[in-house]
Amino acid sequence: MYQIEKARLGELFARIAASGELILPVENNGTSQYGTWTPEVEVRLDRLNTVRSAKDCFFPQTENLMGFQMKGKEISIIDQRKPCEPFTVFGVRACDAASFGILDRVFLSEPVDTYYQSRRLAGTIVTLACGEPEETCFCSVFGIDAVKPGGDVSCWLTEDTLFWKSLTEKGDALTEKVKDLLTDGDEAALKAYQEKISAIHEKLPLKNLSLEGFNGDATEALFDRPEWAELSEACIGCGTCTFVCPTCQCYDIRDFDTGHGIQRFRCWDSCMYSDFTKMAGGNPRLTQKERFRQRFMHKLVYYPANNDGIYSCVGCGRCVAKCPISMNIVKVIKTLGVKNHE
């Protein structure tokens, strides 16, 4: 375990950035967003969560898949994949760090998504413990410990010190590069800090949200519940909740005529959109109720059914904070869960 003075973080970032892109939360019109570090950017480690999650680093909102050249009746396919250069993501919160494991189960299962895989292999994740969680946070409900945030390197930022602890081989390699900037960490000081913030997490309002009643076998019990109608009634299908969510993985594949050929790309899509499942023969999810139900059933029932009971929500609270009609997964859990009657 190591540490560095907070005042010297600029040096640390410069050193990391010297050996590959460094992505971290930066100021963006009064919000924070993951962006590339340069000496000029305003780093924001004080704000808890970026508006969009860190999934962009591995599963960007749009990405080119391949190109095509069309000549008469002939087609040639251009594999545009390039080896991904090593990069580091700094300041990832425990919830987002846990979301990578959830995306891994989708994209790294056979057949492996090589676009995602190459970024995943090239990226080193430096997490940051949450000292000032928001009232919308409920990661602990999913067994995530924001005091020990995981990743390749875990960091803790106190008023004057950043503590640095490598957890993996990738973390060791990064530590090696910055080691001369670090000094031996004060274990007692770190422990004191961890205890202090643990106490704050203990008092979060959503701490006792119960997931009882939600699991891979709950489809029958939950699917036809009448409450879905009321829960989804005001949903405008804007898709915000899916776009800010670190674990939402749905995508579309589309073609674009560049004038010099055809570019096939993929982009995030949303099960909240009315044409998501529209076919020539009709649409199995005709109203917003079915689409709304799909999103939450996927997170709390379908994903667990296919993934050893693991939920596809990390309690980051983004959908809670951002939904224009204030509908969210917490209300769904409270309404349909077995044990949440206030």
Next chain:
Amino acid sequence: MSNLPNETLIPHIGVVTDVRIDTPDVKTFRVVAPEGGVCFKHIPGQCAMLSIPGVGEAMFSITSSPTNTDFMEFSIKKCGCLTSWLHMMEPGQQITIRGPYGNGFPVESDFKGKDLLFIAGGIGLAPLRSVINYVRHYRSNYGKVDIVYGSRSKDDLVDYNEILNEWCNEEGVNVYLTIDREQEGWDGHVGFVPNYVKELGFDTNKTAIICGPPIMIKFTLAGLQELGFDKTQVFTTMELKMKCGVGKCGRCNIGSKYVCKDGPVFRCDQLDELPNEY
């Protein structure tokens, strides 16, 4: 980039070598790899993503049998952007193709040694044709074969020549054709498939395979149950909107099952376990 790992989203080139007009809105396309032969191996009931770059990409059943290693065939109904484009193709046109996707029919397990009853409506014959020709190829591995096939009119029967010239004349294969309404020049059966199946009254020791529009599947299944069939003896295929074909784009699920990878073939009792959203 030859050292990069295989990526299923990156397609192969296929060359259309033959186009057959089956019905006013269905054409069957023969597709080979540029170096000849099939683009990849498959099992009956599996599908492939076909695309014209710049137009679109969509899923189609491989209607040829895997025993045919010279080419693949697709029977495609014109109903939108990509399918209209495909219908304008002439031999020599290249397309892109990726797959095979889906589970396919249990031709080497559940179907083995069984009497098979195929029931198709309209373009629903496409996936069944692959199984039927596979079964004909390995004839001794299977029992009797009955085929009930219906469509709106006699002009809408896909693969009509192959049915009349080959299937109808084969030992141990019975073909029953029907069209929805009376038509000049048709002296065969008239009526909807589900009713015809009930009239014919099949032995309940058979394994049934139904494919067609959702409404036809629903009524045929009910008819078979009236005859005494159990849902565990009946197989069908599902059709949902698809993009990736490999359970990742999140589009084609019914409950926790992805039709592109856990389907499109389901046993009817397994469908019962899924939420009613298809």
